[in-house]
Amino acid sequence: MKxxxxxPATLFYFTDAPFWQxxxxxxxxxxxxxxxxxxxxxDEGIKxxxxxxxxxxxxxxxxxxxxxxxxxxxxxxxxxxxxKKETFCPKFLGLPDMVRxxxxxxxxxxxxxxxxxxxxxxxxxxxxxxxxxxxxxARVAHALAKAGRVxxxxxxxxxxxxxxxxxxxxxxxxxxxxxxVKEGDLNIAVLGYPYQIHDAHISVNLLEQLKQLGVNIWTxxxxxxxxxxxxxxxxxxNHFWHFSNRVMWSLxxxxxxxxxDGVIHVTAFACGPDAMVDKFMELELKQRKIPFMPITVxxxxxxxxxxxxxxxxxxxxxxxxxxE
Amino acid sequence: xxxxxxxxGTSHIAFKHLIEHLGHEVVPPPAPTSRTLDLxxxxxxxxxxxxxxxxLGTYLEVLEKGADTIITSGGVGPCRAGLYPxxxxxxxxxxxxxxxxxxxDPPLHNLKDFFSKINYIIKKGGKSWRQxxxxxxxxxxxxxxxxxxxxxxxxxxxxxxxKGSTTKVFKExxxxxxxxxxxxxxxxxKRICExxxxxxxxxxxxxxxxxxxxxxxxxxxxxxxxxxxEITLEEMGVITHRSIYLTQWxxxxxxxxxxxxxxKTAYPYLKKxxxxxGINSIGETILYARNGFDGVIQVAPFTxxxxxxxxxxxxxxxxxxxxxxxxxxxxxxxxxxxxxxxxxxxxxxxxxxxxxxxxxxxxxxxx
Numbered sequence: 016m017k018x019x020x021x022x023p024a025t026l027f028y029f030t031d032a033p034f035w036q037x038x039x040x041x042x043x044x045x046x047x048x049x050x051x052x053x054x055x056x057x058d059e060g061i062k063x064x065x066x067x068x069x070x071x072x073x074x075x076x077x078x079x080x081x082x083x084x085x086x087x088x089x090x091x092x093x094x095x096x097x098x099k100k101e102t103f104c105p106k107f108l109g110l111p112d113m114v115r116x117x118x119x120x121x122x123x124x125x126x127x128x129x130x131x132x133x134x135x136x137x138x139x140x141x142x143x144x145x146x147x148x149x150x151x152x153a154r155v156a157h158a159l160a161k162a163g164r165v166x167x168x169x170x171x172x173x174x175x176x177x178x179x180x181x182x183x184x185x186x187x188x189x190x191x192x193x194x195x196v197k198e199g200d201l202n203i204a205v206l207g208y209p210y211q212i213h214d215a216h217i218s219v220n221l222l223e224q225l226k227q228l229g230v231n232i233w234t235x236x237x238x239x240x241x242x243x244x245x246x247x248x249x250x251x252x253n254h255f256w257h258f259s260n261r262v263m264w265s266l267x268x269x270x271x272x273x274x275x276d277g278v279i280h281v282t283a284f285a286c287g288p289d290a291m292v293d294k295f296m297e298l299e300l301k302q303r304k305i306p307f308m309p310i311t312v313x314x315x316x317x318x319x320x321x322x323x324x325x326x327x328x329x330x331x332x333x334x335x336x337x338x339e
Numbered sequence: 340x341x342x343x344x345x346x347x348g349t350s351h352i353a354f355k356h357l358i359e360h361l362g363h364e365v366v367p368p369p370a371p372t373s374r375t376l377d378l379x380x381x382x383x384x385x386x387x388x389x390x391x392x393x394x395l396g397t398y399l400e401v402l403e404k405g406a407d408t409i410i411t412s413g414g415v416g417p418c419r420a421g422l423y424p425x426x427x428x429x430x431x432x433x434x435x436x437x438x439x440x441x442x443x444d445p446p447l448h449n450l451k452d453f454f455s456k457i458n459y460i461i462k463k464g465g466k467s468w469r470q471x472x473x474x475x476x477x478x479x480x481x482x483x484x485x486x487x488x489x490x491x492x493x494x495x496x497x498x499x500x501x502k503g504s505t506t507k508v509f510k511e512x513x514x515x516x517x518x519x520x521x522x523x524x525x526x527x528x529k530r531i532c533e534x535x536x537x538x539x540x541x542x543x544x545x546x547x548x549x550x551x552x553x554x555x556x557x558x559x560x561x562x563x564x565x566x567x568x569e570i571t572l573e574e575m576g577v578i579t580h581r582s583i584y585l586t587q588w589x590x591x592x593x594x595x596x597x598x599x600x601x602x603k604t605a606y607p608y609l610k611k612x613x614x615x616x617g618i619n620s621i622g623e624t625i626l627y628a629r630n631g632f633d634g635v636i637q638v639a640p641f642t643x644x645x646x647x648x649x650x651x652x653x654x655x656x657x658x659x660x661x662x663x664x665x666x667x668x669x670x671x672x673x674x675x676x677x678x679x680x681x682x683x684x685x686x687x688x689x690x691x692x693x694x695x696x697x698x699x700x701x702x703x704x705x706x
Contacts, residue, residue: 065650067641067668093611102417105613109648112609116655128611252425255416287644290386291422298429 021086023078034166041158052216207281277306284313357478362464388640390557418615496573551627554638617645628660641670
């Protein structure tokens with residue numbers, strides 16, 4: 016029987032799951048995902064983490080607990096840097112160590128350092144994966160290349176405007192599809208990290224609620240690397256963190272493109288990087304006179320509370336439009 | 340130029356010396372008060388750590404007093420502090436202040452930028468690089484003397500006969516060092532201070548507990564921020580050892596990194612540097628345990644990312660090495676009485692442990 020490897024369905028799941036799934040299957044592993052975040056996962060996560068950790072980290076621990084007895088290995092990549100002069104939140108850098116220290120009785124963790132700044136670091140990643148999985152170097156390199164092709168398809172679908180869950184299904188079925196239709200009358204950029212926005216339990220179904228209010232949603236996954244390029248030097252100093260930069264740059268992209276009615280920033284309670292991102296965003300949008308609303312989510316967020324705020328925000332924008 | 344800079348522990352005395360001798364007017368940063376913090380909290384992002392709020396408050400206070408330039412440090416991440424000056428600048432601009440913030444990133448990150456900024460400050464004051472180097476060396480000496488005096492005060496205080504007598508002498512000492520201008524005067528001041536501190540009536544028969552203080556640099560160095568954790572403990576008759584001193588930190592982090600061993604020590608528990616003092620907190624806890632300390636106290640600002648990672652891992656270290664660890668998370672709501680109670684409880688626990696030679700470890704609180 017093929018060995019099974021557990022992949023917690025959160026954090027990098029929304030950005031990189033098709034890639035890693037293709038990779039593990041190509042070197043002969045069976046990928047097991049945890050189920051989508053639910054109350055039980057969240058509660059289990061809260062139990063083992065420190066109180067001041069952010070919700071995504073608590074949820075991640077919950078997913079690991081849900082998986083730990085079902086799999087032979089756990090895959091907890093240590094994302095370090097995908098580009099020069101960038102890194103990830105310190106919690107990502109210490110993620111495998113935190114999980115190991117917080118959860119007793121977990122299976123063997125495969126935690127490769129993901130550094131892709133130059134060809135040498137890519138080779139090092141291949142070598143590390145080969146050592147940790149027992150597959151040959153050539154097979155790992157081949158599997159990575161193959162996974163890269165799958166990922167490309169996935170990214171393309173995201174840019175067309177599909178949400179990650181839909182895009183993942185489309186990639187699996189191998190069908191191509193036209194862009195989804197946008198039929199709302201308001202255009203709102205919903206910015207924030209993929210693992211918060213696209214996790215319906217954490218974001219208390221925010222995207223669906225907005226759709227029901229007749230809003231076209233624009234997220235940072237819909238903007239390609241090429242489209243972001245002109246905005247990489249807009250800030251006096253870029254942020255240090257991969258996702259935070261993408262959030263800020265796509266904000267500038269949407270602002271420059273025009274036609275935006277408002278911006279919603281989804282952030283986790285006590286998120287370190289977002290404390291910075293949120294204030295920079297607020298000051299920028301204040302200057303440009305564009306409606307802005309930060310939504311802070313934590314383990315106690317309720318759908319009704321968020322719904323009230325969303326309705327008020329959308330009403331305000333519609334009212335403003337009538338006045339103009 | 341009317342220059343000011345952040346307030347951190349006793350270091351402002353040395354920075355004031357340097358900038359004054361470079362021919363600028365200094366607006367010395369006032370020691371933080373609750374007003375400073377309130378000002379900062381009002382305009383800073385809610386989830387920024389308390390150092391950002393405190394610095395913003397300090398800047399607003401010195402700008403009121405007429406400062407037009409602020410010198411501060413930058414950083415290269417992943418700790419947020421490297422972005423703080425840029426955010427401060429934006430917030431101050433939004434509030435209508437037009438001040439210049441000069442940001443010094445670690446020199447090895449961008450040499451040209453580092454030297455051009457120093458050059459700007461020197462030339463504005465009408466001095467030469469030669470004079471700068473001389474003044475820099477003197478100020479560095481002053482900084483070292485300040486740290487030396489402080490370290491000595493920590494050694495004396497647990498043995499003092501009359502509570503508060505060491506702190507009183509220490510304050511006098513700071514004044515003496517502040518007054519010293521030349522190299523000779525500074526070295527004289529050091530001798531006088533050491534003599535004064537050693538003359539504090541002591542009871543050498545005590546056998547105090549030993550506690551290591553680890554955590555994030557700003558809250559560790561700024562007594563207002565950590566609710567005088569060191570003085571409080573020492574007045575209970577405990578020896579504290581702090582892992583961070585500015586002179587030691589600067590020597591290791593800014594010029595050459597000699598901390599290799601700390602990373603190696605922490606490796607079994609944390610395999611990568613995570614910014615700030617995260618990995619140091621783990622490594623130092625291990626070193627304290629190996630060196631026979633009775634306990635460790637981690638002081639960290641609320642939402643400090645590297646310290647949260649450290650805090651998640653510390654229970655395992657604590658269990659493995661049988662060293663009790665207390666985590667204090669500090670924000671604008673923290674009150675002195677609350678901290679005092681927890682410190683007393685922790686010290687009681689350590690005393691019991693020493694009496695009974697217990698193997699029970701203390702869990703990190705808040706976990």
